Amino acid sequence: MVQISNSTVPSSLSSDTSNNSGDAQSVLQTDSKSDWQLVLVNLNNKKSEMNPKLVNIGNIQMDARIQKNVEDFFTAAKAVDPKVHLISGYRSVEYQSHLFSSYVQQTMTENPSWTEAQATSEVMTYSQPSESSEHETGLAMDMSTVDSLNQEDPNVASQIAAIAPRYGFILRFPTWGQKSTGIEYEDWHFRYVGEANAKYITDNHLTLEEFLDKLSK
Numbered sequence: 001m002v003q004i005s006n007s008t009v010p011s012s013l014s015s016d017t018s019n020n021s022g023d024a025q026s027v028l029q030t031d032s033k034s035d036w037q038l039v040l041v042n043l044n045n046k047k048s049e050m051n052p053k054l055v056n057i058g059n060i061q062m063d064a065r066i067q068k069n070v071e072d073f074f075t076a077a078k079a080v081d082p083k084v085h086l087i088s089g090y091r092s093v094e095y096q097s098h099l100f101s102s103y104v105q106q107t108m109t110e111n112p113s114w115t116e117a118q119a120t121s122e123v124m125t126y127s128q129p130s131e132s133s134e135h136e137t138g139l140a141m142d143m144s145t146v147d148s149l150n151q152e153d154p155n156v157a158s159q160i161a162a163i164a165p166r167y168g169f170i171l172r173f174p175t176w177g178q179k180s181t182g183i184e185y186e187d188w189h190f191r192y193v194g195e196a197n198a199k200y201i202t203d204n205h206l207t208l209e210e211f212l213d214k215l216s217k
């Protein structure tokens with residue numbers, strides 16, 4: 001769990017937020033609320049099954065604490081384009097394990113000359129092995145007008161990414177994010193981090209990894 005403390009925040013971070021008065025304080029405050037909102041799950045931060053308290057929203061399940069955020073964001077996104085739909089929310093570690101294996105098998109079928117290691121590294125540019133996907137937090141969801149990778153109208157994608165922070169979400173794998181996330185651009189994957197955090201991360205073109213790195217210095 002990331003520890004956020006005012007005393008360890010660099011002054012540069014505070015000055016960056018001069019045009020976001022009010023938000024900076026809530027971004028930098030240490031409290032248990034920030035802890036769960038900023039939980040980091042990736043290849044370097046594996047988590048065993050988290051068992052979040054879930055709520056059904058349409059065809060997906062999400063952490064019950066953010067039900068209203070998800071519903072309001074989904075409603076706003078549908079107003080941008082009525083074709084927007086929810087694709088995936090919470091996934092158990094067990095389900096993610098099956099999903100990842102199926103992607104690797106599919107990739108090997110499509111590329112018969114590839115080794116399993118080659119297929120695995122290809123799949124890891126868009127999906128994560130079990131215990132490494134933030135879908136297991138219940139705070140991440142896939143939402144798009146289409147069901148295939150990065151095929152959404154870029155104009156629609158950018159409009160939805162722009163309104164996401166109002167509801168506490170960030171576009172988790174932006175075009176500029178691969179260096180810090182290891183994941184290529186995903187126009188469909190949104191992560192709840194809380195409204196103040198989402199605004200700060202988006203306004204400053206950060207990824208969650210970069211934001212947490214700044215907070216820990």
Ligand SMILES: [Zn+2]
Pocket residue numbers: 088135140141142188189190
């Ligand atoms: Zn996703």
